[in-house]
Every structure is written in structure tokens, then in C-alpha cells.
Amino acid sequence: MYWKPEIEILPRAQLHTLQIQRLQESLARAAQSPYYGTLFRKQGIRPESIRTIDDVRRLPFTTKDDLRSNFPYGFLTVPKQGAVRLHCSSGTTGNPTVIFHDNHDLASWADLVARSLYCAGLRDTDVFQNICGYGLFTGGLGFQYGAERLGALVIPAAAGNTRRQIKLMQDFGTTAIHTIPSYLFRLHSAFVELGLDPQRDTSLRLFVIGAEPHTEAQRQRIEALFGVRAFNSYGLSEMNGPGVAFECEHQNGLHVWEDAFLTEIIDPDTLQPVPDGEEGELVFTTLDRHAMPLIRYRTRDLTRFIPGECPCGRTHRRLDRISGRTDDMFIIKGCNVFPMQIEKVLMRFAEVGTDYVIELETIDGNDEITVKIELQKAWFTGDIEALEKLSRRIANEVRDEILVTPGVRLVEPGSLPKSEGKAVRVIDCRKS
Amino acid sequence: MYWKPEIEILPRAQLHTLQIQRLQESLARAAQSPYYGTLFRKQGIRPESIRTIDDVRRLPFTTKDDLRSNFPYGFLTVPKQGAVRLHCSSGTTGNPTVIFHDNHDLASWADLVARSLYCAGLRDTDVFQNICGYGLFTGGLGFQYGAERLGALVIPAAAGNTRRQIKLMQDFGTTAIHTIPSYLFRLHSAFVELGLDPQRDTSLRLFVIGAEPHTEAQRQRIEALFGVRAFNSYGLSEMNGPGVAFECEHQNGLHVWEDAFLTEIIDPDTLQPVPDGEEGELVFTTLDRHAMPLIRYRTRDLTRFIPGECPCGRTHRRLDRISGRTDDMFIIKGCNVFPMQIEKVLMRFAEVGTDYVIELETIDGNDEITVKIELQKAWFTGDIEALEKLSRRIANEVRDEILVTPGVRLVEPGSLPKSEGKAVRVIDCRKS
Numbered sequence: 001m002y003w004k005p006e007i008e009i010l011p012r013a014q015l016h017t018l019q020i021q022r023l024q025e026s027l028a029r030a031a032q033s034p035y036y037g038t039l040f041r042k043q044g045i046r047p048e049s050i051r052t053i054d055d056v057r058r059l060p061f062t063t064k065d066d067l068r069s070n071f072p073y074g075f076l077t078v079p080k081q082g083a084v085r086l087h088c089s090s091g092t093t094g095n096p097t098v099i100f101h102d103n104h105d106l107a108s109w110a111d112l113v114a115r116s117l118y119c120a121g122l123r124d125t126d127v128f129q130n131i132c133g134y135g136l137f138t139g140g141l142g143f144q145y146g147a148e149r150l151g152a153l154v155i156p157a158a159a160g161n162t163r164r165q166i167k168l169m170q171d172f173g174t175t176a177i178h179t180i181p182s183y184l185f186r187l188h189s190a191f192v193e194l195g196l197d198p199q200r201d202t203s204l205r206l207f208v209i210g211a212e213p214h215t216e217a218q219r220q221r222i223e224a225l226f227g228v229r230a231f232n233s234y235g236l237s238e239m240n241g242p243g244v245a246f247e248c249e250h251q252n253g254l255h256v257w258e259d260a261f262l263t264e265i266i267d268p269d270t271l272q273p274v275p276d277g278e279e280g281e282l283v284f285t286t287l288d289r290h291a292m293p294l295i296r297y298r299t300r301d302l303t304r305f306i307p308g309e310c311p312c313g314r315t316h317r318r319l320d321r322i323s324g325r326t327d328d329m330f331i332i333k334g335c336n337v338f339p340m341q342i343e344k345v346l347m348r349f350a351e352v353g354t355d356y357v358i359e360l361e362t363i364d365g366n367d368e369i370t371v372k373i374e375l376q377k378a379w380f381t382g383d384i385e386a387l388e389k390l391s392r393r394i395a396n397e398v399r400d401e402i403l404v405t406p407g408v409r410l411v412e413p414g415s416l417p418k419s420e421g422k423a424v425r426v427i428d429c430r431k432s
Numbered sequence: 433m434y435w436k437p438e439i440e441i442l443p444r445a446q447l448h449t450l451q452i453q454r455l456q457e458s459l460a461r462a463a464q465s466p467y468y469g470t471l472f473r474k475q476g477i478r479p480e481s482i483r484t485i486d487d488v489r490r491l492p493f494t495t496k497d498d499l500r501s502n503f504p505y506g507f508l509t510v511p512k513q514g515a516v517r518l519h520c521s522s523g524t525t526g527n528p529t530v531i532f533h534d535n536h537d538l539a540s541w542a543d544l545v546a547r548s549l550y551c552a553g554l555r556d557t558d559v560f561q562n563i564c565g566y567g568l569f570t571g572g573l574g575f576q577y578g579a580e581r582l583g584a585l586v587i588p589a590a591a592g593n594t595r596r597q598i599k600l601m602q603d604f605g606t607t608a609i610h611t612i613p614s615y616l617f618r619l620h621s622a623f624v625e626l627g628l629d630p631q632r633d634t635s636l637r638l639f640v641i642g643a644e645p646h647t648e649a650q651r652q653r654i655e656a657l658f659g660v661r662a663f664n665s666y667g668l669s670e671m672n673g674p675g676v677a678f679e680c681e682h683q684n685g686l687h688v689w690e691d692a693f694l695t696e697i698i699d700p701d702t703l704q705p706v707p708d709g710e711e712g713e714l715v716f717t718t719l720d721r722h723a724m725p726l727i728r729y730r731t732r733d734l735t736r737f738i739p740g741e742c743p744c745g746r747t748h749r750r751l752d753r754i755s756g757r758t759d760d761m762f763i764i765k766g767c768n769v770f771p772m773q774i775e776k777v778l779m780r781f782a783e784v785g786t787d788y789v790i791e792l793e794t795i796d797g798n799d800e801i802t803v804k805i806e807l808q809k810a811w812f813t814g815d816i817e818a819l820e821k822l823s824r825r826i827a828n829e830v831r832d833e834i835l836v837t838p839g840v841r842l843v844e845p846g847s848l849p850k851s852e853g854k855a856v857r858v859i860d861c862r863k864s
């Protein structure tokens with residue numbers, strides 16, 4: 001069962017033909033923008049000279065800095081009056097990154113989100129509660145338009161006010177939720193405080209989670225806590241927002257919609273493609289965006305293609321979950337560390353709760369790393385000896401992963417500061 | 433110039449024919465809902481027996497209490513799976529009021545908002561910054577869909593963060609803003625604090641204001657402050673939200689879209705129509721809503737039809753600005769008072785600033801009314817005698833209007849508490 005079978009199960013040879021055709025169209029459109037127009041002329045790039053998928057490697061990369069330096073209209077292929085929506089990153093200083101959409105783009109985006117939600121199992125009989133920021137953040141409007149297009153009953157719940165979210169779920173029999181994974185833990189605590197059991201007292205059957213990096217173990221904890229399957233969503237505002245790649249019922253990686261996004265994985269240092277199945281930086285070229293096509297956009301997200309075919313029959317390749325971002329990486333005592341590596345270790349411990357934070361400090365001129373970890377309520381006992389033993393076990397396993405021994409501080413459940421939006425995982429207080 | 437000339441300048445005889453036809457369809461649809469189905473059967477109401485506009489008086493009224501008592505699905509004409517959006521009022525206790533929309537309803541709503549914005553002068557060449565809450569509040573998504581349909585470039589700015597709002601205006605050359613009137617005063621203060629002049633430093637040319645009662649004098653203050661024309665918008669979530677009635681370029685009342693809303697003005701006590709041009713309670717019957725038609729819905733908003741034709745050529749009648757709500761009214765010393773009566777008096781004084789609050793208290797067993805008023809900066813001097821004189825003048829003029837003499841306390845600009853959303857104008861601390 002597919003939302004758009006003629007695209008989703010298109011044999012790869014035909015998918016390639018479609019990609020080439022759309023790539024040429026996108027390049028021709030991009031050439032209308034001041035930025036690519038100049039660049040293509042300078043580099044002698046002509047859309048019709050791109051004849052195979054591999055030819056894409058002859059095209060220049062685009063980075064977030066390019067977007068910022070050509071703010072606000074440098075990438076627009078139409079007069080700004082031709083656009084009907086913009087989304088931009090926050091911040092009151094410096095140039096944000098902004099993406100413009102015309103009517104075609106909004107329809108195309110809504111269709112991609114509908115396809116993605118359908119792929120994860122959402123149907124027009126579902127009640128879909130969209131718990132995330134609206135406005136300039138792409139998750140709100142992105143999922144709103146997509147879920148409406150799919151035909152679900154959409155509750156534009158927005159973020160915050162957990163008791164009210166629960167009341168909405170109960171009042172309207174919500175069956176599906178989109179939110180960030182860390183919020184689901186907070187939501188579960190609120191159910192418990194109210195003396196409610198989500199499995200008994202709601203009709204929840206499907207979660208869509210994204211916009212925040214998380215491990216497989218965290219997903220499984222969410223699923224166990226609620227008795228609800230949780231599907232990973234991947235997107236970024238430069239590629240519209242949600243609707244770039246999504247898990248299907250097999251939860252074995254995220255199908256990336258290759259009719260809309262030409263997808264490469266490159267070595268972030270050499271900028272060459274990595275061997276198939278190896279990890280690298282995700283690079284996208286939009287294939288169906290009119291107002292603001294982007295060519296070989298470097299996402300800074302790290303992942304790999306999962307080899308082989310998916311039993312669901314979709315021919316679009318699967319991305320592994322994002323293992324980190326090139327700019328999340330920090331260097332401590334000469335070792336490159338991604339926060340996700342540490343999370344992966346922590347999640348192996350049943351004693352560990354839902355929140356942790358990694359602190360980097362300079363102490364006596366040396367850089368030190370400390371991981372503060374909330375324990376599960378049941379494990380936060382007065383047994384100091386047991387806690388010390390646990391700390392040592394965690395420190396050892398983290399060291400095996402990142403090659404540096406961290407300080408470990410086990411803290412009471414609920415004692416780490418909670419952020420309103422995405423969880424803050426790294427606090428870097430080092431003197432530069 | 434009209435958005436939908438075939439409807440907007442339709443001769444009234446034809447408009448009536450259209451209304452009758454749509455009223456019959458709406459009644460037939462309403463009869464599919466549990467609530468109206470039962471009610472119509474009990475009262476022997478058959479859609480085809482409604483043959484003239486006056487026949488509408490034979491139909492029952494619907495109130496907010498009816499909506500609440502039949503929460504959540506009592507008014508739905510389709511299975512809930514047929515709806516694709518709901519909006520509901522806030523609150524974590526008691527039944528909210530909820531309105532469901534199907535795809536037809538969302539398209540019809542977007543079209544009404546596009547028509548309204550066009551009527552106020554918005555064009556597809558405008559950059560439209562929508563400064564209001566998104567999510568369940570109808571202003572966000574309502575104006576978003578409508579302005580996109582019109583083809584303007586929409587910035588889904590949402591509410592809050594005034595500096596960022598100003599940065600968006602400057603970055604993208606915002607020409608039009610929708611927001612609540614009290615926010616525009618806050619916005620202007622922020623411009624001043626930043627050393628900016630909105631007339632010199634922005635491209636603003638059009639404001640759309642609504643969702644908060646305000647006087648003509650307040651509108652004129654806004655227009656003078658920014659050098660930008662401000663157009664009144666009227667809507668309520670039970671009638672979708674924005675897009676019910678809107679001012680045209682003549683700013684002489686709000687054209688109510690009579691092809692979509694059959695509009696009556698009744699005496700709230702006798703429930704009979706008031707003579708033409710007299711004030712009463714607004715009552716609407718939806719004529720183009722499928723999932724959840726409402727019949728003779730009592731808005732509790734007080735206004736009147738403005739007699740005569742509008743020079744713009746639109747044949748849809750004009751409503752006067754809302755003078756109050758039947759449930760805003762308070763009784764003090766036996767007199768019925770609407771907060772707007774007091775605001776109207778205050779706005780006559782050049783010395784009075786943008787914020788005021790009406791406090792009701794019981795002192796020594798007597799009900800007392802005090803009006804706390806922020807003065808303009810220039811007038812807040814140490815000249816106590818002048819301030820006392822001003823207080824007395826204000827108290828006298830308010831007494832002439834409401835027949836009760838209020839206490840008047842003049843306070844420093846910025847000293848009254850600011851609410852995040854709509855301004856709170858009445859604080860009733862009386863012992864009941």
C-alpha cells in the first residue's frame with residue numbers, strides 16, 4: 001500500500017531517468033537565480049551537459065555559508081513576488097538562512113509529507129496531533145499541510161502545555177502524534193502524574209519522531225513506555241523541512257524520496273563519494289523545487305546508505321539514522337567525539353533515565369569531559385557503593401567508545417534542567 | 433477591483449437567491465448531524481420549507497452552550513474521519529468549543545480570507561507578516577492559508593519576540609502586517625527603543641487588525657503613529673475564524689460576506705430582529721460549511737448594520753465595529769457598562785497613553801470602579817495639580833457616559849502589566 005505507487009515503487013532504472021530529467025530542469029531553473037547564474041557562467045556549467053547521475057559530481061557544492069552570504073534573494077529564481085511563503089532560521093543578529101516557496105513548491109512539499117506519513121502507516125482515518133512549533137519552524141506548517149493532504153483529522157496542537165495536550169488526546173481520540181523524541185518522555189511523566197496510563201486511557205497507535213538526534217535505544221524506550229510504534233522522520237529546513245526521508249513499517253532505515261532529492265553521501269574532507277554503505281556527509285540536490293532549487297547542498301548530517309532492498313517494495317534507498325552532525329562533533333584530548341556515541345553507550349544501561357548532558361570544561365588548564373546522567377527513579381537509591389560501581393562501569397564503556405575517560409555524575413531523576421524545545425546535550429564551557 | 437467580482441458585486445436580489453439556495457443546502461446538511469437532526473425532527477423543520485430569507489426566523493438559535501453540551505461530535509455532519517482539521521478553544525477543564533473542517537471548508541475559508549485581504553488592499557506583490565498565534569488559535573492558520581491563496585509572500589512570524597519581528601520586516605521588506613491592535617503600540621515602542629522610525633526604516637503600508645475590541649480613536653492613533661492605514665478584520669472561531677467581515681478601502685464599516693454567512697442582528701432579550709441600523713446581537717448562519725454548519729449562531733457580539741451603499745461597489749452589507757460583547761458587560765451600581773464605552777472616552781484625551789485597565793472591587797461592602805490609565809510620556813510630569821485636574825476631567829466624562837463616577841488613577845507609561853496575547857481590560861475582584 002503506497003501513497004504514490006507510480007513513484008514509490010518505480011524501478012530504479014526509470015527512477016534514474018526521472019532524476020536526470022528533473023536534474024536538468026532544476027539546473028535550468030537554478031541558472032535563473034543570481035547566485036547560480038553567475039557561478040554556472042563562471043564554471044561553464046550547462047544543464048544539458050549533465051547526462052548521467054554521476055555527472056552531478058561535476059557540479060559545485062552549496063553550503064550554509066553560501067546561503068548566508070547571498071541573503072536574502074540570491075538563490076531566488078523568480079521575483080520575490082512569485083513566492084508565497086518563506087521559512088527562516090531564528091536569531092536576531094546576523095543573516096539567517098531563508099527558503100522561499102512558490103505555490104508549486106508548497107503543493108510538492110505537502111505531497112511529500114503526505115507520502116511520508118502514509119509510509120509510516122498514517123491513514124485518513126487517523127486523528128493526528130501535531131505537537132511542535134508552528135510559524136517559522138517548518139515542523140508545524142509542514143506536517144499540517146501534509147497530514148491534511150493525506151486526509152487525517154489534524155489537531156494543530158503546537159508545542160507546550162502538556163496537560164492540555166493530554167486533554168486533546170482524550171477529547172478527540174488522538175491516534176497519532178508527531179513530536180520530538182525528548183518530549184515523549186516528558187509527556188509520559190505527565191500521564192503518570194495525572195494517574196493515567198497512555199495504553200489504557202488513550203487511542204494512541206503511532207508516533208512520528210524527528211528534528212532531534214536520538215539513538216535506536218531511545219526509540220525502543222519510547223515504544224516500550226507507550227506501547228506505541230515510533231517512526232523516524234528526517235528533514236531539514238533547507239530541503240523544505242519534514243518529508244525528506246521517512247521510515248516504513250519495517251523501521252529499518254529511512255526511505256529518502258529520490259524523485260525529489262538527489263542524494264549523495266560524501267567524505268566531508270575529500271568531498272568524494274564514499275564507498276556504498278559507508279558513512280559520510282549527506283548532500284542533497286532538490287529535483288522538484290521551483291522558487292529556490294539548491295544544488296549539492298551539504299547538510300553536515302552524517303549517515304550512510306543501508307545496502308539491499310526493503311521488503312516494503314519501495315525502490316527509494318534507505319538512509320541509516322543520522323549518527324551526528326559534522327558541526328556537533330567536539331574534540332577532547334585530541335579525540336573526535338559525537339554526542340550520539342555517548343548516548344549510544346548510556347542507553348545500554350537499564351539504570352539510566354531519559355536525560356543526560358555532556359559538560360566540557362577547562363580545569364587547571366586541562367580539558368575535561370563530564371557526563372551528568374539522570375537515573376531511573378527505582379535505581380536512585382542511597383546505596384552509594386552501588387552507585388559508584390555503576391559510575392565506573394559507565395565511564396569505562398564510554399571510554400571504550402570515545403577513547404577518553406569521562407567524569408560520570410549520576411543525578412536524581414528530574415534534576416537536570418529541561419529545555420523547552422530540542423534537548424541540549426552538550427555544554428561547552430572550555431576556555432578557547 | 434475585487435477578488436471575486438461575481439460574488440462581491442452580485443446585485444442583492446441575486447445574492448438573496450443564492451442565500452436561500454445555500455441555506456436550504458446547509459439545513460439539509462445540518463440535518464445529518466446528531467444535534468440538528470434530532471432538533472429538526474422534534475420541531476418539524478424541513479429544509480425545503482425555508483423559502484425566503486425571513487423564513488430563517490422560524491429556525492432555532494444555536495448558542496455556545498449548545499456547542500459545549502454536544503461536545504465533541506454532536507454537530508458533525510460527517511464521520512469524524514471526514515474532517516481534516518479542528519480548532520478548539522483553550523482551557524484544560526470543561527468542554528471547549530470545537531469546530532471541524534473538511535477539505536471543502538478549508539478551501540472555502542482560505543478563499544474568504546483571500547477575498548477579505550484583497551478587499552483591504554493586499555495584493556500578490558505584498559510581503560505579509562502574520563504576527564499572531566498559530567496552532568489552535570484560528571488567526572495563524574486562517575491568515576496563512578488565505579494570504580497564500582491571494583499570492584502574497586507570507587512570513588509565518590507567529591507571536592512574540594518583537595525585535596525579531598522588526599528584523600523580519602527589515603530583512604524581507606514587509607509591506608503588510610496582521611496583528612492585534614494593542615501589539616502595534618508595543619511594536620512602535622520597540623522601534624523607538626532601537627532608534628528606528630517605521631516610516632523611514634520599513635516598507636510598511638497596510639495593517640490588518642482584529643481579534644481584540646478597539647475604538648475608532650485607537651485605530652487612528654495606530655495610523656498616525658506608523659503613517660500606515662489600519663483595516664479592521666472581524667471573525668470568530670465558530671465562523672471559521674478570520675474572514676467573516678472586513679473593511680474595504682473606504683474604512684466605513686466591515687463588509688460581511690453574505691454569500692457565506694447569513695447575518696441577522698437581534699435584540700438579545702426579545703430575540704426579535706432589531707429595526708434596520710439599530711444595534712443588537714450578531715447572529716450568523718453558515719451558508720458554505722460542510723462538516724459543521726451552524727444555524728443562527730448567537731455570537732454575543734454587539735453591532736449594527738450601517739445603512740446605505742458603499743462607494744466601493746460591493747453589495748454585501750457593512751457591519752459597524754463591534755461595540756462590545758453581551759458577556760463583556762458588567763453591572764456596577766445598577767448600571768450596565770461595556771468596557772468599550774470607557775475606552776471611547778479615554779481616547780478623547782491626548783494625554784492618555786495606550787494602556788488602561790478597569791478594576792472592580794468591593795470596598796466596605798460597596799462595589800467601586802477604578803480606571804488605571806497610563807499617560808503619554810510627555811504628560812507624565814511632576815505637576816501634581818495638573819494631573820489631579822486631568823483625573824477629575826476624565827472621571828467626569830466617564831460618568832457622563834456610564835452614569836457612574838469612577839476612581840481615576842494616572843500611572844507612568846509602561847507601568848501596567850502587559851499581557852502576552854489580547855489586552856486584559858477588566859479585572860473584577862468583587863465579592864459575589
Ligand SMILES: [Zn+2]
Nearest residue numbers: 248310312314
Ligand atoms: Zn520500506
Ligand SMILES: [Zn+2]
Nearest residue numbers: 680742744746
Ligand atoms: Zn466598501
